[in-house]
Amino acid sequence: MTGQIVFDPLLPWPLIAVLGALAAAGVALALWRGLPGWALRFAAAxxxxxxLAQPSFQEEDRAALSDIVLMLVDQSASQDLGDRMDTTAAAAETMEARLAARPNTEVRRIEVGDGEGDSGTLLMTALTEALAEEPRGRIAGIFLLSDGRLHDLDRAPDLPAPLHLLLSGRDTDWDRRLIVRNAPAFAILGEPVTLTLRIEDEGAAPGATETALQISVDGGAPQQVTVPVGQDVDLPVTLPHGGLNVIQFTTPNAEGELTDRNNTALVQINGVRDRLRVLLVSGEPHAGSRTWRNLLKSDSSVDLVHFTILRPPEKQDGVPVTELSLIAFPTRELFLEKIEDFDLIIFDRYKRRGILPAIYLDNVRNYVETGGAVLVAAGPDFASADSLFRSPLGEVLPAEPTARVLGEGFRPQVTELGERHPVTAGLTGADSWGRWMRQIEVTPRDSAEVVMAGPEDRPLLVLDRVGEGRVALLASDQAWLWSRGFEGGGPQLELLRRLAHWMMKEPELEEEALWAEATGQSMRIIRRTLEEGVGEVTVTRPDGTEETVTLSEVAPGRFEATYQGPEIGLYRLTEGEQETVIGLGPAAPREFEQTIASAEALEPVLDSMRGGTARIEEGLPTIRAVGAGRPAAGRGWLGITPREAYETMDVTRLPLLPPWLVLLLAAGFIVGAWLREGRREGRRA
Known part of the structure; x- marks a missing residue:
């Protein structure tokens, strides 16, 4: 039971103050005039x-509330290192018993595991949620049993009581970790890219100065080099192919280190071409020639050399030979000496006229067989006696002309095979495409792939592989009508872009391909094929175990499945002859980036309420009660602040000035003042 005087004014306090000031002024005036009843007037006022202030005596019936101590136990992955989990669990049981044995004290034990995904240890988030569920006025202390490696320090709440850390781990712990300082997302094929790595020893390390480093690309045989410890190392790497390259760096597990989970780093770099070098040979000026030139020049990554025959040799108009051109075109240099420098050669309505000798065209054929790419955009010249097919280059062309030129209008159509081929797959809306007005009738070779057709399913776009190279034949010179928007136009830019990239052997346009797209620890497995179906994909996990995944067809020639990786690391996918690798998540999870137990990160939060740190391996501290604002930690002890919280069960109020008493006292003092002053005036009279 406690009592106190409280006020419940009838009027606002400022107004009461004004009335009190007026009453004091009246009493002062009476005193100045020497009225004998001024004291009684003062008492009445x-x-x-x-x-008006209505004073009351308030009596409360209070019930004392217990103090609450929060104890957060870290059970994240880093606590599994060494004997941390066992020593932390034993310490938690002992501390809980000690705190619960204190009078008027309750313990709230909260176990904190790993955050979702790779978010790490979220101790401050768990503490904020725990504080939101308890009355802050009853929190007497907070204890964290952890290795001190948390990843949400920026979410630290405003603390109502001292915070203490009971640190797991041992003083003799040490660990080695591999850090990738710099790794670009893209790199140019054929040019070395520099990756910066660092191998660090933390804790009570043995003091090694160098260690081995293994490097493997796409899961291949590793190469081993020796690198220094504690220094940045620049490693030049040349990507072996375009598209995604997965590079794995690993340093062997050293004796005595806490874990090898942070001894590996995965770097995924996309290989891109620096410049696409294209040689465009136009047999004669025509509307499509400018379209080809504008298309290729619009891409800043394309280096174009355009060789155009403006005046055919058979034209006889008496012009001296020395005036036929401003400069001599370097045909020998282009077609013999530097032909390997080009990524793609395009023949646009070209026919044999003696300008390019047969030896030059034979060299182009050899260029294709050794890995080059040739695209022929055929016009009526391809069906003539001077056709490019009737040159040494004809041995590698994918189709033979029948000498027939079809002059009727038609709408290009994607064939059944073309719906699955990456060059033409997804080019929808053929019914709304504009017509072309001419097609050269050709007969495709047995090995060729017809992905687009004209009237009566005649081959229009024919693709083939020859040796190490690729060739394509567009049996019409009317594609430029699409770029002009004739009858609605068509996807000329996208078609030719895909065609060029397919001929450049870009991985995303391979007919038979297997790859995966990672999101966190899940991946979308994608298999593209020209066949009607595919087999199961074998997934080899980082630990070497295997399982199979069945794919479902989501589009013609495209099969997919979603796979959830049970662990972080490098996965190998295999289906038939197709094979690829993919990295899920970081090679070293966030929990294992830094593994040495340390209170350094928590020191600002601990100091805010004068809390302290104690190592579990050195023995558990005793618990003391300390006043608010006083130091809450010392040698061998940690403090909690008793809150003396209570709950009010009942409240009783007794007015000190009931109305009848106010009326009686005020009237008595006023009448007394009047009578006294009246007698004095009577005696004077």
């Missing part, structure tokens, strides 16, 4: 002003 005091009673009336006090009545």
């Amino acid at each position: 005091v009673v009336l002003v006090a009545a």
Whole structure:
């Protein structure tokens, strides 16, 4: 039971103050004039002003509430290192028993595991949620049993009581970790890219100065080099192919280190071409020639050399030979000496006229067989006696002309095979495409792939592989009509872009391909094929175990499945002859980036309420009660602040100035003042 005087004024306090000031002024005037009843007037004023304040004696029936101590136990992955989990669990049981044995004290034990995904240890988030569920006025102390490696320090709440850390781990712990300082997302094929790595020893390390480093690309045989410890190392790497390259760096597990989970780093770099070098040979000026040139020049990554025959040799108009051109075109240099420098050669309505000798065209054929790419955009010249097919280059062309030129209008159509081929797959809306007005009738070779057709399913776009190279034949010179928007136009830019990239052997346009797209620890497995179906994909996990995944067809020639990786690391996918690798998540999870137990990160939060740190291996501290604002930690002890919280069960109020008493006292003092002053005036009279 406790009692106190409280006020419940009838009027606002400022107004009561004004009335009190007026009453004091009246009393002062009476005193100045020498009226004998000024004291009684003062007493009456005091009673009336006090009545307006309504004083009461309040008595509360209180029930004492217990103090609450929060104890957060870290059970994240880093606590599994060494004997941390066992020593932390034993320490938690002992501390809980000690705290619960204190009078008027309750313990709230909260176990904190790993955050979702790779978010790490979220101790401050768990503490904020725990504080939100308890009355802050009852929190007497907070204890964290952890290795101190948390990843949400920026979410630290405003603390109502001292925070202490009971640190797991041992003083003799040490660990080696591999850090990738710099790794670009893209790199140019054929040019070395520099990756910066660092191998660090933390804790009570043995003091090694160098260690081995293994490097493997796409899961291949590793190469081993020796690198220094504690220094940045620049490693030049040349990507072996375009598209995604997965590079794995590993340093062997050293004796005595805490874990090898942070001894590996995965770097995924996309290989891109620096410049696409294209040689465009136009047999004669025509509307499509400018379209080809504008298309290729619009891409800043394309280096174009355009060789155009403006005046055919058979034209006889008496112009001296020395005036036929401003400069001599370097045909020998282009077609013999530097032909290997080009990524793609395009023949646009070209026919044999003696300008390019047969030896030059034979060299182009050899260029294709050794890995080059040739695209022929055929016009009526391809069906003539001077056709490019009737040159040494004809041995590698994918189709033979029948000498027939079809002059009727038609709408290009994607064939059944073309719906699955990456060059033409997804080019929808053929019914709304504009017509072309001419097609050269050709007969495709047995090995060729017809992905687009004209009237009566005649081959229009024919693709083939020859040796190490690729060739394509577009049996029409009317594609430029699409770029002009004739009858609605068509996807000329996208078609030719895909065609060029397929001929450049870009991985995303391979007919038979297997790859995966990673999101966190899940991946979308994608298999593209020209066949009607595919087999199961064998997934080899980082630990070497295997399982199979069945794919479902989501589009013609495209099969997919979603796979959830049970662990972080490098996965190998295999289906038939197709094979690829993919990295899920970081090679070293966030929990294992830094593994040495340390209170350094928590020191600002601990200091805010004068809390402290104690190592579990050195023995558990005793618990003391300390006053608010006083140091809450010392040698061998940690403190909690008793809150003396209570719950009010009942409240009783007794007015100190009931109305009848106010009326009686005020009237008595006023009448007394009047009578006294009246007698004095009577004696004077």
